[in-house]
Amino acid sequence: SQQGEEDPQALSIQEGENATMNCSYKTSINNLQWYRQNSGRGLVHLILIRSNEREKHSGRLRVTLDTSKKSSSLLITASRAADTASYFCATDALVGGSYIPTFGRGTSLIVHP
Amino acid sequence: DAMVIQNPRYQVTQFGKPVTLSCSQTLNHNVMYWYQQKSSQAPKLLFHYYDKDFNNEADTPDNFQSRRPNTSFCFLDIRSPGLGDAAMYLCATSRTTGRNEQYFGPGTRLTVT
Numbered sequence: 001s002q003q004g005e006e007d008p009q010a011l012s013i014q015e016g017e018n019a020t021m022n023c024s025y026k027t028s029i030n031n032l033q034w035y036r037q038n039s040g041r042g043l044v045h046l047i048l049i050r051s052n053e054r055e056k057h058s059g060r061l062r063v064t065l066d067t068s069k070k071s072s073s074l075l076i077t078a079s080r081a082a083d084t085a086s087y088f089c090a091t092d093a094l095v096g097g098s099y100i101p102t103f104g105r106g107t108s109l110i111v112h113p
Numbered sequence: 114d115a116m117v118i119q120n121p122r123y124q125v126t127q128f129g130k131p132v133t134l135s136c137s138q139t140l141n142h143n144v145m146y147w148y149q150q151k152s153s154q155a156p157k158l159l160f161h162y163y164d165k166d167f168n169n170e171a172d173t174p175d176n177f178q179s180r181r182p183n184t185s186f187c188f189l190d191i192r193s194p195g196l197g198d199a200a201m202y203l204c205a206t207s208r209t210t211g212r213n214e215q216y217f218g219p220g221t222r223l224t225v226t
Contacts, residue, residue: 031212042117043156044218050212084196090156098163098210100146103155 004032004072004089012110014053018107019076020062021107023089033090034063034074037106043088046074081113116140119206119218126194126223129226134189134221136204142220144210145187148203150220156203162187191223199225 013019024033031050035043036110045065049056056063073089074102076083086108090101118137126132136145144163147195162181168180176198178190191198201222205215 019151035215035216035217040201040220040222042119042219043205043215048212088124093158094213096198098144098161098168100158100161100210101215102158103148103157105153108153 004102006087006089006104006107007107008107010108011108012112013079014063015079015081015111015113016032016057017111019079019109019111021074021076021087021109022071023091023104024088025072025091028067029091031092032072033101034061035088035090036073037086037088038069039085040068046087050081051111074111079109079111081111082109085109116158117206117216117218119202119221121221122219123224124190125224125226126191129193132191132194132223134191134202134204135221136187136189136218137185138206138216139185140206140208140216141184142206142208142216143184144207144213146205146207146215147177147187147189148205150201150203151199156206159189161210168224194223194225196225199223 004025007022033048034046037043086106088106090100095103116153146161147159150156182190201220204218
């Protein structure tokens with residue numbers, strides 16, 4: 001089944017800097033989602049962007065989607081130490097007649113205070 | 114607060130000894146999912162229920178079974194755990210499939226000795 005691939009696998013920045021993570025996928029999608037996971041915890045939904053949308057904002061988060069390149073990016077502006085987490089993109093996979101989010105390996109972000 | 118609850122948070126079992134992980138939700142969502150996540154890897158979908166309709170991922174081992182006795186509860190049964198089954202098990206819900214975000218529980222960390 002389709003799986004998004006995040007890049008880079010690990011990112012280390014200083015507090016206040018911006019963090020950009022990318023996601024590439026292989027086949028056409030209905031929508032793409034970004035999730036965050038703190039160490040040893042469940043995933044938390046951040047943003048869903050539909051295939052007919054190009055950009056979406058939520059607070060310090062900005063997500064772009066380029067369906068021609070089959071890629072998406074997540075930008076976190078003015079990062080904080082509390083943003084330290086793993087970030088996953090999820091794309092649709094057809095399972096049993098339903099579209100189910102399928103996750104990539106994630107980007108591990110460390111924000112140093 | 115509406116939420117997804119997983120019990121226990123940590124489970125230790127012996128090689129070959131059956132174990133059951135539980136998940137409950139107060140969101141009244143139609144869909145419940147079980148994911149397996151190993152260290153530094155993507156959450157891997159094992160199966161999902163849409164109401165009572167069970168959908169098994171093609172590569173989910175027969176060793177893994179699931180039950181959903183009602184809307185609120187879903188169980189993951191591992192009939193004969195092997196060392197390779199040690200992982201974090203994540204339960205998630207969504208209102209429907211497709212464009213809906215998923216809500217995750219905190220996960221159960223399974224150790225097999």
